[in-house]
Amino acid sequence: MAKTIITQDGSAVNYDNILAVYIEENTYDGMESEMPSEEAVASYLLSADTVTDVTYVLGEYKTAEETEKAKSELIAWLQREAFGVYSMAENKGEV
Numbered sequence: 224m225a226k227t228i229i230t231q232d233g234s235a236v237n238y239d240n241i242l243a244v245y246i247e248e249n250t251y252d253g254m255e256s257e258m259p260s261e262e263a264v265a266s267y268l269l270s271a272d273t274v275t276d277v278t279y280v281l282g283e284y285k286t287a288e289e290t291e292k293a294k295s296e297l298i299a300w301l302q303r304e305a306f307g308v309y310s311m312a313e314n315k316g317e318v
Contacts, residue, residue: 226301228271229310231282238301240273246290249283269293269311282311289314 226238249266267290269282281297284290293312300309 227308228281228297229308230279231311231313232280234279236271236273236279236281240275241271242274244269244271244281244294244297246270246287246294248287266314269297282314284314 228236228238228241230236247268247270249268267284267287268280269284269290271279271281273279282290282293284293296312297309300307
């Protein structure tokens with residue numbers, strides 16, 4: 224069994240297929256627009272690009288600090304576990 228990451232929305236991602244894990248800022252105001260409105264809610268996404276050109280959002284967090292912590296915990300698990308399943312932590316704040 225290979226390492227599997229369970230995203231916050233319940234998708235399973237095989238670690239062997241991941242090329243990169245990174246943090247990106249997400250601003251969404253609920254409207255289909257190019258420019259975010261003043262009511263836009265900022266959040267941070269922990270994303271993963273795969274060998275099949277699919278990008279998965281592993282988790283969405285309210286602050287950059289929460290996102291960095293989630294990324295660090297994921298990296299620590301990957302470094303110490305040979306096999307298994309890792310579930311992304313839920314965000315603490317409202318997104």
